[in-house]
Structure formats: C-alpha cells, structure tokens
Amino acid sequence: QSALTQPRSVSGSPGQSVTISCTGTSSDVGGYNYVSWYQQHPGKAPKLMIYDVSKRPSGVPDRFSGSKSGNTASVTISGLQAEDEADYYCCSYAGSYTFVFGTGTKVTVL
Amino acid sequence: EVQLVESGGGLVKPGGSLRLSCAASGFMFSGYSMNWVRQAPGKGLEWVSSIGSSGGHIYYADSVKGRFTISRDNAKNSLYLQMNSLRAEDTAVYYCTREGIFGVVADYWGQGTLVTVSS
Numbered sequence: 117q118s119a120l121t122q123p124r125s126v127s128g129s130p131g132q133s134v135t136i137s138c139t140g141t142s143s144d145v146g147g148y149n150y151v152s153w154y155q156q157h158p159g160k161a162p163k164l165m166i167y168d169v170s171k172r173p174s175g176v177p178d179r180f181s182g183s184k185s186g187n188t189a190s191v192t193i194s195g196l197q198a199e200d201e202a203d204y205y206c207c208s209y210a211g212s213y214t215f216v217f218g219t220g221t222k223v224t225v226l
Numbered sequence: 227e228v229q230l231v232e233s234g235g236g237l238v239k240p241g242g243s244l245r246l247s248c249a250a251s252g253f254m255f256s257g258y259s260m261n262w263v264r265q266a267p268g269k270g271l272e273w274v275s276s277i278g279s280s281g282g283h284i285y286y287a288d289s290v291k292g293r294f295t296i297s298r299d300n301a302k303n304s305l306y307l308q309m310n311s312l313r314a315e316d317t318a319v320y321y322c323t324r325e326g327i328f329g330v331v332a333d334y335w336g337q338g339t340l341v342t343v344s345s
Contacts, residue, residue: 117288119270150329154271161335162271167327205271209329213285215261215273 120145120206120218127224128196136221138189138206144216146187150209153182153191157202165204166191193223201225228252228334230322235339242312242343248305248322248336256300259283259325261332262307264318273331274320275307290316312343 121139128134138145138153145151151169154162164173166182169189179194189208193200206218234246246262262274275286275296284296295308305322319340323332 119272148329152330152332154332156271161321161337162332163335164330164333167330167333173333207271207273207331209331213259213276213278213283214287215276215331217263217271217273220270 117210117214117216120208120216122204122206122218122221124219125222125224127226128193129226130196130198132196133192133194134196134223135190135192136204136206136223138191138208138218140187140189140208140216142187144208144210145184145189145206147211148209149184151182151184151189152207153180154205154207155200155202156205162205196225198225228324230324230334230336232320232322232336232339235320235341237342237344238312239345240313240343243308243310244312244341246307246309246320246322246339246341250303250305250322250324253324255298255303256280260298260305261323261325262296262305263321263323263332263335264316265321265338266315266318269318272318276325276331277305309341312341314343317341317343 153166156162170182229251261276293311319338322336324334326333
C-alpha cells in the first residue's frame with residue numbers, strides 16, 4: 117500500500133492550464149478505472165472533483181478534466197482561477213475494497 | 227442534504243484507546259459502504275478502513291490492522307472506529323466518508339475530528 121506519486125507542486129497564471137500527474141502501479145491505477153481526484157483548501161475537508169478517471173460530479177466546473185494512461189492518471193485544470201489554488205490528491209481503488217491516495221500536489225495561482 | 231458529523235477525538239496517551247463516531251443524515255445510511263480517512267498535521271490523506279453497507283466487507287490499511295476496528299449501527303445511522311494501542315504516528319484528523327460510488331473512497335466527507343496521541 118505505497119502512496120501514489122504526485123508532483124509536490126505546480127503553478128500557473130490565471131487563465132493558463134496546469135496538469136497534475138499521479139503514478140501508481142498495475143495493482144492500483146493501472147489495474148482499475150477507479151481513479152478519483154480531490155481538492156482541499158486549507159483547514160477544510162477534501163472535495164470530490166473527478167471520479168472514474170474522467171467523470172465530474174454535478175457542480176464541478178468543466179475546467180477540470182481527468183485522464184489515464186497505463187499506470188499514470190492526470191487531472192488538468194484549464195482556465196486557471198484564483199479559487200483553484202489548493203492541494204489536490206488522487207486516489208485509486210487498489211482491489212479488495214482498499215484504496216490508496218497520492219502524495220498530494222499544491223497548486224499555486226501566480 | 228448529506229451530512230456526516232464526526233465526534234470522539236481528543237488527546238490520548240501512547241498505548242491508549244479512543245472511539246470515534248460518525249453520525250450520518252440526509253441519505254439512506256444502510257445502503258452505502260463507508261470509510262475512515264485520516265490526515266496527519268501538514269501531511270497527505272491516508273485511507274484507514276472500509277466497511278460494507280450491511281457491516282461485512284471490512285478492510286484495514288496495514289498501518290492500523292490489528293489495532294483499529296471499524297463498525298456500524300444502521301439502526302442509529304452511525305459509523306464507528308475503535309482505536310487501540312495508539313501511537314504518536316496515529317495523530318491526525320480523522321474523516322468519515324461515504325462511498326457513494328463503487329471505487330470512489332468518498333463522495334461526501336465529514337468535517338473531521340482531531341486525534342492527538344502524546345504523553
């Protein structure tokens with residue numbers, strides 16, 4: 117149950133796009149299309165942004181999109197806005213009703 | 227409106243025990259699997275344990291296996307986490323989450339309850 121690997125930080129100017137990667141193994145990310153992404157603002161509970169690799173829950177802006185290739189999943193934030201500055205975590209189903217989170221990425225809006 | 231409200235956190239000495247509770251409302255609690263997820267101060271998220279809708283399918287992270295016990299009472303719309311033999315590294319905010327979609331650890335989160343293990 118090793119944590120999935122994410123970049124420590126990414127940054128972009130308002131209006132730009134940023135992409136966060138999430139690398140696992142064939143036992144988690146690569147083995148299932150059950151990758152989700154969470155946004156967490158300081159002092160708050162996380163919020164589901166993407167599930168099943170690329171689906172958006174109701175209310176999440178379409179600026180957020182997800183994808184997966186092999187053992188690496190990614191989330192892209194297009195048209196970056198100030199309110200997107202937060203920590204982002206990926207999470208993958210890992211079989212046998214277990215889950216593994218990513219190490220987390222801090223997104224900074226310059 | 228889905229609501230998850232955790233309680234039971236606090237300061238406990240190493241080796242001690244604590245029982246967390248999560249009161250659920252706004253949805254049919256008995257129809258959903260539930261999870262506990264924790265976050266150490268300044269650190270990332272860690273999945274802790276899951277339990278199926280009827281109380282079966284119980285699983286734990288290796289880091290807590292043998293020390294923590296997850297349970298639920300569907301009549302009381304409540305989820306529990308009994309934590310024994312607590313260690314300093316168990317210090318974290320513990321979140322109760324609803325697994326509303328298979329393969330998604332959390333479509334809803336509680337506000338969290340802080341557990342501090344320190345002498």
